[in-house]
Structure formats: C-alpha cells, structure tokens
Amino acid sequence: MSTLHYWNYPTEIFCGAGALDLLAQRCALAGMRRPLLVTDPGMLELPPLRAVRAHLDAQGVDYALFHGLSGNPSLDEARAGARVFADGQHDSLIALGGGSALDAAKGIALLSRDPHGLERFEWAQMLEHFPTLADYPALGLPALIAIPTTAGTGSELGREAVLTDTVQGVKKVIGHRELLARCVILDPALTTGLPAKLTAATGMDALTHHLEALFSPLHHPMSAGIAVEGVRQVKLHLENAVRDGNDLVAREGMLVASASAAVAFQKGLGGAHALAHPLGARHHLHHGLLNAVLLPYVLLANRSAIESDAARLARYLELDDASFDGLLAWVLELRGRVGIPDTLAELGLTGEDAALIGELALADISSSETNALPLTAADYSRIYRNAVAGKLI
Ligand SMILES: [Zn+2]
Incomplete structure (x- = not known):
C-alpha cells in the first residue's frame, strides 16, 4: 500500500x-x-x-x-x-x-x-x-x-x-x-540597505534551508524541486547581493531564494538547524551566521546518506566536479567569498558546553525525522566541536 x-x-x-x-x-x-x-x-x-x-x-x-x-x-x-x-x-x-x-x-x-x-x-x-x-x-x-x-x-x-x-x-x-x-x-x-555581513549571513541561511530540505529523507518531490532551483538562485545572486547592495536583480533573486526555501523546508530541515537553534538561544548569535558556519560540518556528517543527491545537485549547478566533494567545495568557496568565518571559534564559541548542546540539538524539531541521518546527541556534540576547531572530517 x-x-x-x-x-x-x-x-x-x-x-x-x-x-x-x-x-x-x-x-x-x-x-x-x-x-x-x-x-x-x-x-x-x-x-x-x-x-x-x-x-x-x-x-x-x-x-x-x-x-x-x-x-x-x-x-x-x-x-x-x-x-x-x-x-x-x-x-x-x-x-x-x-x-x-x-x-x-x-x-x-x-x-x-x-x-x-x-x-x-x-x-x-x-x-x-x-x-x-x-x-x-x-x-x-x-x-x-x-x-x-x-x-x-x-x-x-x-x-x-x-x-x-x-x-x-x-x-x-x-x-x-x-x-x-x-x-x-x-x-x-x-x-538594498541591508549591510553586506547580514546579506551574507541571511543568504547562507537560505542556502542551508534549501540543502537541508533537499537532503531530508521525507518524501516531498515538489519541495525537493524547489530546493534544487533555490540553491541555483543562491549561486546566481548571493555574491552579487553582498558585493553591491543596490543590485536589484541580485536582491530580488535572494528574496525569491529565501521565500521559496520556506516552501522547500516543508520537507524538513537538518543538523545545522538542530545545532543553530540551541547555540543561538544560549549564546545570542545570529541564526544565519551559525548555520553558515555549521553547514559544511553537517554535510560531512551526513555524507554517506546524501552523496548521490549531492552529485545530482552538483550536476544541476554545473559545477566542474559534479560530486559530493564538488558541492562541498562550492559551499566552502561561496562561504569564504561572502566573508563568513570558517569556525565557531571565530564567533567566540569554545565548545565547552558540547555535551549539553548535543542533547538540545537532538531534541530540536530539525533533528527528529528530517536530518539525512539519524544522528545521536554524541554525534551533534562532535559536529559542534569540529565546527569550533575547524575540523572538516
Ligand atoms: Zn534557518
């Protein structure tokens, strides 16, 4: 049935x-x-x-x-x-x-x-x-x-x-x-008046929404389609919007990417959001900035479950390396070009509360059934510590 x-x-x-x-x-x-x-x-x-x-x-x-x-x-x-x-x-x-x-x-x-x-x-x-x-x-x-x-x-x-x-x-x-x-x-x-740093952080949040929705195991082909095109909109427009805040074409493209992401994530969100929510609540850090830093570490943690979807997305984005590694490299490159730090340590986090954050991430709505893999509290603690230290493994 x-x-x-x-x-x-x-x-x-x-x-x-x-x-x-x-x-x-x-x-x-x-x-x-x-x-x-x-x-x-x-x-x-x-x-x-x-x-x-x-x-x-x-x-x-x-x-x-x-x-x-x-x-x-x-x-x-x-x-x-x-x-x-x-x-x-x-x-x-x-x-x-x-x-x-x-x-x-x-x-x-x-x-x-x-x-x-x-x-x-x-x-x-x-x-x-x-x-x-x-x-x-x-x-x-x-x-x-x-x-x-x-x-x-x-x-x-x-x-x-x-x-x-x-x-x-x-x-x-x-x-x-x-x-x-x-x-x-x-x-x-x-x-147009949104400062470049906020443009970057919020835009990376939209990218995280699309990627986590796409890689969620829930069955929702319509949202999956929106997520794929949403990532392409971010690829087309985020850097331009950060570089020139008055670029109305880029600004409109990012509004569309952001709004459509909310439709995409009817399919669910994942580990970056599961960690960003408690970290944002406890350390008063910007939600989009946290996601932007966390995203590559969570992609790596989910690698075994998302490799084929990531490769298909990389082909749609016309990346030279149409694989999981190519997608990850593109995310890292984009993140650097729009001025997002590589590590949570650069946001002032030490990871000393990693055990507690792991528990809270596991209890978060984004973790329950919609992260690509069923991660444990210990997994979340490890991802958090990796993101503090900059360990891309
Ligand atoms: Zn978000």
Missing part, C-alpha cells in the same frame, strides 16, 4: 521592485481596517519603515506601530504585542522586517485568538495532538501581510514562529496553518 502524504502550499506573492505600492490595496482586499504594524526597533530610523509608513499614510490606512522586539523575539515580547493589539482594537497585522518581526507578528496573531496559543501550538504539543496542519482547529486568526526586509529566514512563507523562551533558554517553534500570511510582498528595493 502506498503511504499517504500531506502537502500544503503557500499563498499570494507579489514580487518585484515597487511591489510595496500594492500594500494598501491588498489590506483593503483582505478586509484589514486597523492593522498593527509590527517591526523591530532597529528598523525605526531606516528607509523601509519610512517607505511603508509614507505609503500607508498617503493611502489613509488607519494603523499603529509596535516595535517592542529584540533580535531573537521572545514569548513575552509576543505577549506584550498581543496586549497592544487588543488594547488598540486592531483587526489585522502587517509584519515588516527580518524573521524577528515576522515571527513576533505570528505570535501576536495566535495570542489574539487563544491566550494559551503559544503553549498549545508549540511543536512538541503539535506532534502529539495535531499530526498534520490539516488537523489543527480553525481559530479565525487575523489577516497578516508579510513584508521581509532581509532574504534568509523565509518566515514570510512559513506557518511557524520561532520565539525564545527566556526562562528555559531555548527557542520554541510554534505553528498553525492559519499563520500563513494572507499576502507576501517581496520588494527588493526594501532590502
């Missing part, structure tokens, strides 16, 4: 320079009368927020701004945003920013209908009570329009929010099918 699979595909996407001009119209079409605009405080003086506010003001949209977030948004920050949402009698959300703002907005959306939503729809609960997204109870969540200003997390096309539990020091993945944005605006002009 064949296996029954559950696949779920995304939403309306407007992509291209000037797409922001559609925002007020899309708000009206979605019935959004009083949206709460969620962004992170780093955005306050930056052109993307000015552009969005100028557009909303010119179009007479009645909205308020919430920016009480940190780089890794917490459960408490989402709760604070939900109080602002309720007190201001808002009916919808616009999220502008990187993954932090997008994830916080999703947390606010969930809390606006279910005060216990962050616990109820946390990943561990989800698996136990809701085997697929299709099993979730309808909540009637408020409409959300997502406008990314970075190209990396793909949160604009995801139905999950990653929020930090500051008490436990862990990142929690919270999901609901209604968290999918009603509309996504991918406007490369909003990403």
Whole structure:
C-alpha cells in the first residue's frame, strides 16, 4: 500500500521592485481596517519603515506601530504585542522586517485568538495532538501581510514562529496553518540597505534551508524541486547581493531564494538547524551566521546518506566536479567569498558546553525525522566541536 502524504502550499506573492505600492490595496482586499504594524526597533530610523509608513499614510490606512522586539523575539515580547493589539482594537497585522518581526507578528496573531496559543501550538504539543496542519482547529486568526526586509529566514512563507523562551533558554517553534500570511510582498528595493555581513549571513541561511530540505529523507518531490532551483538562485545572486547592495536583480533573486526555501523546508530541515537553534538561544548569535558556519560540518556528517543527491545537485549547478566533494567545495568557496568565518571559534564559541548542546540539538524539531541521518546527541556534540576547531572530517 502506498503511504499517504500531506502537502500544503503557500499563498499570494507579489514580487518585484515597487511591489510595496500594492500594500494598501491588498489590506483593503483582505478586509484589514486597523492593522498593527509590527517591526523591530532597529528598523525605526531606516528607509523601509519610512517607505511603508509614507505609503500607508498617503493611502489613509488607519494603523499603529509596535516595535517592542529584540533580535531573537521572545514569548513575552509576543505577549506584550498581543496586549497592544487588543488594547488598540486592531483587526489585522502587517509584519515588516527580518524573521524577528515576522515571527513576533505570528505570535501576536495566535495570542489574539487563544491566550494559551503559544503553549498549545508549540511543536512538541503539535506532534502529539495535531499530526498534520490539516488537523489543527480553525481559530479565525487575523489577516497578516508579510513584508521581509532581509532574504534568509523565509518566515514570510512559513506557518511557524520561532520565539525564545527566556526562562528555559531555548527557542520554541510554534505553528498553525492559519499563520500563513494572507499576502507576501517581496520588494527588493526594501532590502538594498541591508549591510553586506547580514546579506551574507541571511543568504547562507537560505542556502542551508534549501540543502537541508533537499537532503531530508521525507518524501516531498515538489519541495525537493524547489530546493534544487533555490540553491541555483543562491549561486546566481548571493555574491552579487553582498558585493553591491543596490543590485536589484541580485536582491530580488535572494528574496525569491529565501521565500521559496520556506516552501522547500516543508520537507524538513537538518543538523545545522538542530545545532543553530540551541547555540543561538544560549549564546545570542545570529541564526544565519551559525548555520553558515555549521553547514559544511553537517554535510560531512551526513555524507554517506546524501552523496548521490549531492552529485545530482552538483550536476544541476554545473559545477566542474559534479560530486559530493564538488558541492562541498562550492559551499566552502561561496562561504569564504561572502566573508563568513570558517569556525565557531571565530564567533567566540569554545565548545565547552558540547555535551549539553548535543542533547538540545537532538531534541530540536530539525533533528527528529528530517536530518539525512539519524544522528545521536554524541554525534551533534562532535559536529559542534569540529565546527569550533575547524575540523572538516
Ligand atoms: Zn534557518
């Protein structure tokens, strides 16, 4: 008997320079009368927020701004945003920013209908009570329009929010099918101010999403196809976007690579993310930067399971060496050319908490069934130590 699979595909996407001009119209079409605009405080003086506010003001949209977030948004920050949402009698959300703002907005959306939503729809609960997204109870969540200003997390096309539990020091993945944005605006002009270092780190995160999704053992041929083309988009555009932040073609290509990665990783993520989540929560390091450093070490750990898929991808990318080694060499070369360090030691990590990080990585959502190989806590500890020391074995 064949296996029954559950696949779920995304939403309306407007992509291209000037797409922001559609925002007020899309708000009206979605019935959004009083949206709460969620962004992170780093955005306050930056052109993307000015552009969005100028557009909303010119179009007479009645909205308020919430920016009480940190780089890794917490459960408490989402709760604070939900109080602002309720007190201001808002009916919808616009999220502008990187993954932090997008994830916080999703947390606010969930809390606006279910005060216990962050616990109820946390990943561990989800698996136990809701085997697929299709099993979730309808909540009637408020409409959300997502406008990314970075190209990396793909949160604009995801139905999950990653929020930090500051008490436990862990990142929690919270999901609901209604968290999918009603509309996504991918406007490369909003990403031109992203500094080269962040462009590199977020772009490498998108690459990690595509590769881990492709190498996940879950059966999802549509997502696998997106992952293969997504890697090619990164190959075409990441270096150009890092070199010239005003290159709109490269910026748009990376927005597409990033957003499509969120569709690809419906197939799952893997060991780089399993390690990056606890390392990010405990050491307050950038998620994309951690993945960028970890990726080659995890590829090597998974080598026996991914060699043929890696070779097929290397052929599609037209690498001279169409093999696992050729793909690994390309990843290392790209990583160096966009200025990412080779080791976690260069990010200040020593590996002294390797045993604990190994346990936490094993418990992470990205590790359970979707890493190419079933790694153990000891395997994760070893990969972490290798990544600290720069041992590519
Ligand atoms: Zn990621």
